[in-house]
Amino acid sequence: MRRGFTLIELAIVISILGILVPSVYAVYRQMEVGYIRIETRLDAGRAARSFSEELRRDLWTHRLAKGSEVALEGAAPCERILYEVQEGVLWRKAPDACGGARAIARNAGALSRDGSGILFVYRRHLRPELPFDVPVRVGLSEVSP
Numbered sequence: 746m747r748r749g750f751t752l753i754e755l756a757i758v759i760s761i762l763g764i765l766v767p768s769v770y771a772v773y774r775q776m777e778v779g780y781i782r783i784e785t786r787l788d789a790g791r792a793a794r795s796f797s798e799e800l801r802r803d804l805w806t807h808r809l810a811k812g813s814e815v816a817l818e819g820a821a822p823c824e825r826i827l828y829e830v831q832e833g834v835l836w837r838k839a840p841d842a843c844g845g846a847r848a849i850a851r852n853a854g855a856l857s858r859d860g861s862g863i864l865f866v867y868r869r870h871l872r873p874e875l876p877f878d879v880p881v882r883v884g885l886s887e888v889s890p
Contacts, residue, residue, distance in 0.1 A: 781871055789867035789879035792835070792850035796865055797883045799837055799849055800828070809885065815856055815863055830856050833868070854878050861885055 750758075803826050807819035815828040823843035829836055835853035838846045854868030854876070862884040871877050 778871060781869075782877060785867070785869045785877055786879055788852065788869070789881055792852065792867050793865050793881040793883060796828070796835060796849050800863070800883065803837075804885075813858060815858060828856060830854070835865070 803817050806823065807817035807826060810816040810818045810825070817826040818824065819826070822840055824840070826837065826839040826843060828849075829838065830853040833851065833853055834848050835850040835856060836846060837844075837849050850865075850867075852867055852869050854866035855864070856866070857864050859882060862882050865881045865883060867879045867881060869877050869879075
């Protein structure tokens with residue numbers, strides 16, 4: 746009596762594995778992308794919270810400047826505070842007497858005025874060619890003192 750598998754049995758097992766392994770990988774990849782998207786939304790919330798806290802502190806002594814950029818005007822020595830995105834970083838730019846320039850959030854995609862609020866776009870790349878943007882609207886009535 747011979748022991749082992751026949752060639753037909755091995756061919757059947759390899760065929761079944763050829764179907765199962767890609768299916769399992771596809772499910773795994775889908776779960777991974779879902780996890781990254783959820784993690785990105787949480788990171789966007791943290792970044793928006795950091796930005797809104799900075800903005801809330803600045804609105805105690807300043808008011809929103811006229812124009813399309815996100816800037817605040819106030820009395821000397823802190824006459825102008827500018828918020829802008831440069832190379833994926835959200836910056837708060839102010840005179841040294843007002844804390845100077847400092848980074849507020851990483852992975853920033855854009856910052857713009859939006860009616861009675863400010864639209865902050867958090868950007869994360871799922872793959873180098875595939876950015877995932879999470880827009881977060883910060884209402885000025887929510888952060889104003």
